[in-house]
Amino acid sequence: MIRAPQTQRVAEHLIARACRHLPGEAGDERYRExxxxxxxxxxxxDVGSGVRRSARALRYAAGISRCARRLGRAGARPRPQPSxxxxxxxxxxxxxxxxxxxxxxxxxxxxxxxxLHPPHRWLTVLLLPAAACFAAFCLADLARARQVRYLxxxxxxxxxxxxxxxxxxxxxxxxxxxxxxxxxxxxx
Amino acid sequence: MKLTGPLERVLRVxxxxxxxxxxxxxxxxxxxxxxxxxxxxxxxxxxxGLVTSEWEPSSGDAGGRPPRKYYQLTGEGIRVARLELxxxxxxxxxxxxxxxxxxxxxAP
Numbered sequence: 001m002i003r004a005p006q007t008q009r010v011a012e013h014l015i016a017r018a019c020r021h022l023p024g025e026a027g028d029e030r031y032r033e034x035x036x037x038x039x040x041x042x043x044x045x046d047v048g049s050g051v052r053r054s055a056r057a058l059r060y061a062a063g064i065s066r067c068a069r070r071l072g073r074a075g076a077r078p079r080p081q082p083s084x085x086x087x088x089x090x091x092x093x094x095x096x097x098x099x100x101x102x103x104x105x106x107x108x109x110x111x112x113x114x115x116l117h118p119p120h121r122w123l124t125v126l127l128l129p130a131a132a133c134f135a136a137f138c139l140a141d142l143a144r145a146r147q148v149r150y151l152x153x154x155x156x157x158x159x160x161x162x163x164x165x166x167x168x169x170x171x172x173x174x175x176x177x178x179x180x181x182x183x184x185x186x187x188x
Numbered sequence: 189m190k191l192t193g194p195l196e197r198v199l200r201v202x203x204x205x206x207x208x209x210x211x212x213x214x215x216x217x218x219x220x221x222x223x224x225x226x227x228x229x230x231x232x233x234x235x236x237g238l239v240t241s242e243w244e245p246s247s248g249d250a251g252g253r254p255p256r257k258y259y260q261l262t263g264e265g266i267r268v269a270r271l272e273l274x275x276x277x278x279x280x281x282x283x284x285x286x287x288x289x290x291x292x293x294x295a296p
Contacts, residue, residue: 033257034227037213040256046217060213063224070228 004042007054011038014061021072030071034064091174098173102166131164138168141176148175191272194225199269202239202261209242209258230259238265 015034019027041057112123138160142148148156148171156175159167191199197219202210210218216226233239240262244255261269 032254033212034223036254036256037211039253040211040213044213044217060216060223063222064227066224067227071231074228074231 004050004054004057007057008038008042011035011057011061014058015064018061018065018068021068023075026075030068094173095170098169102169105165134168135160135164138171142171145176147177149177150175191276194219194221195229196273196276197221198226198229198233199273202259203266203269203273206261206266209260211244211256211258215259233265234259238262238268 012035016031019031019034021027022030037060038057041060042053044053044056047053047056109127116123139157142153142156142160145153151159156167156171160171161167198215198221201215201218204218212223212226212230215221215230216223219226221229230239230241234241238261239259241257241259243257246255
């Protein structure tokens with residue numbers, strides 16, 4: 001029985017990200033192994049409350065992340081290049097969704113600015129860190145990516161920086177090559 | 189093999205019942221180790237041939253839970269683990285305080 005499906009999904013996501021440090025086949029197997037431990041943690045009757053079980057599952061996933069990085073470095077053989085057998089064309093749908101998200105962000109910011117008359121300082125206090133975090137997230141993801149599409153890495157880095165958030169959204173939608181990772185197993 | 193504290197705990201857990209197959213979370217709880225310590229250690233032991241792993245047959249028992257990977261000491265692993273732990277037990281009594289300390293007032 002799984003008592004915290006959201007926590008499980010978050011933990012699975014963290015584990016899937018961690019397994020990207022391992023070469024293809026080994027990463028798949030490790031993902032299956034590590035994700036299979038989550039139900040036991042989340043249903044562990046020795047741990048008092050659901051919150052503590054969730055915390056334990058997330059700590060577990062964080063440890064897995066360190067572990068995968070270490071294992072990835074230890075077995076740092078040249079990785080097989082990601083196969084682009086499914087190299088589709090320009091991801092139109094993702095870009096459309098990205099532009100939609102961008103529009104929503106702009107509408108939100110403009111709406112907030114208009115609603116607050118005169119504009120309050122806390123709007124800046126709120127928005128600047130959010131923008132900085134998003135740009136940092138995109139740059140971190142870019143730095144870790146082995147390969148990107150359509151622009152060189154430095155091109156995407158400039159785009160992410162000069163047009164926050166559109167550059168970052170476009171990178172995530174178009175430039176980023178999604179990792180070849182299987183979907184987490186379906187919820188029972 | 190350098191016997192660190194965490195490794196010693198894992199070997200003790202395995203040796204408590206060498207025929208038992210243990211899965212990762214089971215080992216984490218029994219040895220009180222975080223995942224970030226346990227799994228690299230298991231990988232090392234596996235590379236050294238001291239531990240084997242096998243997948244649980246996926247013939248759906250346990251209510252739709254995904255199949256687990258189980259770990260177990262190999263014959264060689266049991267031998268090495270017993271040896272290492274015996275050496276620790278051997279070395280321990282020498283550290284008992286009081287045996288090598290001069291009695292108060294016995295110094296010239």
